[in-house]
Amino acid sequence: MHFDSLAELWQMGVHGPWVWSAYGICVALIALNVVWAVHRGRRVRRDIRGLIRRQSLQEKQ
Amino acid sequence: MSSDAVSRAGLPAHFFAVSLSAGLLALMTWFIWSAPPVARTVWLAGGWTFGVLFYYGALRYPHWYWQTLERWYHQLGSPPHFYRIAGLWLPWLVIIATVLCVVGVVWGLAFAPPHHEQGNSYRIIYLHVPASSAALMAYVAMGVAGLVALVWRLKMAEIAIKAIAPFGAIMAAVSLISGAIWGRPTWGTYWIWDARLTSMLILLFMYLGVIALQNAIRDPRQAGQAASLLSVVGVINVVIVRYSVDWWQSLHQGSSMSMFGTAGSAIHPSMLAPLLLCMFGTYFLFAVTVLVRARTEILWRERKSAWVREEVA
Amino acid sequence: MNPVRKQRLLIIVGALAGVALATGLLLYAISENLNLFYTPQQVAEGEAPIGQRMRVGGLVVEGSVRRNQETLENEFDLTDGIGTFTVYYTGILPDLFREGQGIVANGTLASHTRFEATEVLAKHDEQYMPPEVMEALQRAGHPAASEPGPEPEEGVSY
Numbered sequence: 001m002h003f004d005s006l007a008e009l010w011q012m013g014v015h016g017p018w019v020w021s022a023y024g025i026c027v028a029l030i031a032l033n034v035v036w037a038v039h040r041g042r043r044v045r046r047d048i049r050g051l052i053r054r055q056s057l058q059e060k061q
Numbered sequence: 062m063s064s065d066a067v068s069r070a071g072l073p074a075h076f077f078a079v080s081l082s083a084g085l086l087a088l089m090t091w092f093i094w095s096a097p098p099v100a101r102t103v104w105l106a107g108g109w110t111f112g113v114l115f116y117y118g119a120l121r122y123p124h125w126y127w128q129t130l131e132r133w134y135h136q137l138g139s140p141p142h143f144y145r146i147a148g149l150w151l152p153w154l155v156i157i158a159t160v161l162c163v164v165g166v167v168w169g170l171a172f173a174p175p176h177h178e179q180g181n182s183y184r185i186i187y188l189h190v191p192a193s194s195a196a197l198m199a200y201v202a203m204g205v206a207g208l209v210a211l212v213w214r215l216k217m218a219e220i221a222i223k224a225i226a227p228f229g230a231i232m233a234a235v236s237l238i239s240g241a242i243w244g245r246p247t248w249g250t251y252w253i254w255d256a257r258l259t260s261m262l263i264l265l266f267m268y269l270g271v272i273a274l275q276n277a278i279r280d281p282r283q284a285g286q287a288a289s290l291l292s293v294v295g296v297i298n299v300v301i302v303r304y305s306v307d308w309w310q311s312l313h314q315g316s317s318m319s320m321f322g323t324a325g326s327a328i329h330p331s332m333l334a335p336l337l338l339c340m341f342g343t344y345f346l347f348a349v350t351v352l353v354r355a356r357t358e359i360l361w362r363e364r365k366s367a368w369v370r371e372e373v374a
Numbered sequence: 375m376n377p378v379r380k381q382r383l384l385i386i387v388g389a390l391a392g393v394a395l396a397t398g399l400l401l402y403a404i405s406e407n408l409n410l411f412y413t414p415q416q417v418a419e420g421e422a423p424i425g426q427r428m429r430v431g432g433l434v435v436e437g438s439v440r441r442n443q444e445t446l447e448n449e450f451d452l453t454d455g456i457g458t459f460t461v462y463y464t465g466i467l468p469d470l471f472r473e474g475q476g477i478v479a480n481g482t483l484a485s486h487t488r489f490e491a492t493e494v495l496a497k498h499d500e501q502y503m504p505p506e507v508m509e510a511l512q513r514a515g516h517p518a519a520s521e522p523g524p525e526p527e528e529g530v531s532y
Contacts, residue, residue, distance in 0.1 A: 001171050009171055012181035015246060019170070022185045022242040026192070026235040030346070033231040037350050041357040045373045048364045052374070174504030178470055183502065212383045249468035249495045255410040293386060297394050301401070308401075310409045310431060312478050317500040328502040 086112045138217050140359040141368050147352040154349045161342030168335035176332075185243040187336060191343035192235040196264060199229035199347060200292075200299050203271070207292030210285060217355075219285030220362070222292055223275055224354035228347055230268035237261060248312055255311035260302040267295040281362060411478050417486060418457025424483050430461070431478040431497060439473055452477070452489070463491040470496035 169187030176183035210218035278284035411431035438451035481491035
């Protein structure tokens with residue numbers, strides 16, 4: 001490792017706040033993108049199952 | 062687009078394989094013209110080996126080539142096939158993307174040497190460069206899909222645009238945010254209206270425009286056509302982003318990377334290696350999110366068909 | 375390709391070419407305004423307006439920086455190899471401000487040789503090297519170690 005300790009890695013000389021805030025915000029955004037896509041997939045599947053259920057109920061009546 | 066049509070026109074099947082490989086070779090030769098000597102040799106050798114093998118195969122087994130091409134065309138163009146194939150690929154793509162991104166970022170943050178002038182703040186490039194490159198590449202992919210959607214009215218191309226746009230928007234935002242946070246300690250300002258930064262902001266707005274168009278128009282086919290048009294026209298802005306630092310004086314620096322080998326690159330190999338890992342990781346992340354979104358969109362559009370009902374049950 | 379598709383393709387390619395041409399002409403017309411700053415050559419040739427707020431950019435001449443630690447008054451010469459003028463600035467200079475380094479300054483041109491800056495930004499070049507490598511390059515007199523960096527080859531830019 002380039003840094004001698006985890007504390008130094010956290011401080012990054014004087015640039016710790018810049019580097020870590022950039023990574024924090026952007027990694028959160030990228031993770032949000034993935035979570036959002038997966039979540040929408042689940043919701044669409046649920047909606048379609050609902051459609052099927054309603055349709056089969058109508059057919060029974 | 063079928064072998065029947067070709068034989069009716071009186072052209073042998075391998076004629077197309079030959080022109081295709083010749084075109085590829087010409088393109089590669091043109092690309093590597095400015096590459097450094099070592100990289101040039103490697104690329105030339107690789108390109109010609111590939112081309113000769115491709116041509117030999119096409120000449121020897123023309124039917125196999127045609128069948129493969131047609132199969133790809135139909136599978137890619139057919140929603141149920143695409144859904145199934147994407148489902149098979151996804152777990153592998155997720156693994157590759159995760160490994161590449163994690164290794165690249167940890168290497169870049171903790172193990173790569175500091176920059177000779179910027180110190181450690183330069184480590185933001187491991188976020189900034191892959192995101193910017195992915196945002197540009199995703200728009201070009203969207204433009205190609207848009208062209209296919211407009212000319213061939215292929216449903217899958219419209220779905221592809223809808224799947225790419227959110228990823229591109231997020232990546233453009235990541236590029237702008239990480240660039241701003243890097244700019245404050247390095248340049249002395251978060252934001253400046255120079256050509257590169259402004260055109261990148263326009264790229265973000267183009268993505269948001271494509272997303273907004275799709276949501277504003279009720280009919281999915283019409284929405285798809287409108288979004289396709291904006292995708293195709295917007296490719297011009299990608300060219301402007303790419304060359305903005307060459308055409309105008311800007312605060313943003315010029316290109317650091319050369320596509321072919323490190324000899325022409327202004328980045329030291331010890332810094333370039335993790336950067337390349339991050340970049341490839343981001344491209345795989347692109348594949349993952351686009352496939353997930355495309356599968357969702359396919360399910361929703363085909364919700365009345367029997368195969369979807371079996372799939373979700 | 376069937377005629378309908380061919381026609382669609384032609385229309386789209388035509389429209390794209392039209393938009394590209396229009397964009398190109400537009401960018402060409404406002405090209406001057408898209409440049410973030412005036413170069414010392416433009417200042418020397420009188421292209422930069424005197425008395426108006428604008429930006430200038432160039433390389434800080436080696437040995438020309440004079441700092442007053444108490445009043446924070448700085449002056450240094452800016453050059454692009456053709457024109458040269460002096461920049462006056464009161465305030466703290468950015469970390470990356472060095473002799474030989476590219477900078478962009480915001481302010482007004484008092485005369486063709488005097489620029490009064492209200493803001494100084496450091497322009498970074500495309501060199502990414504570890505400190506030891508840069509020192510080694512400088513010792514060896516490698517061109518990559520001197521400012522400005524070599525023109526990048528054709529490739530991807532970010």
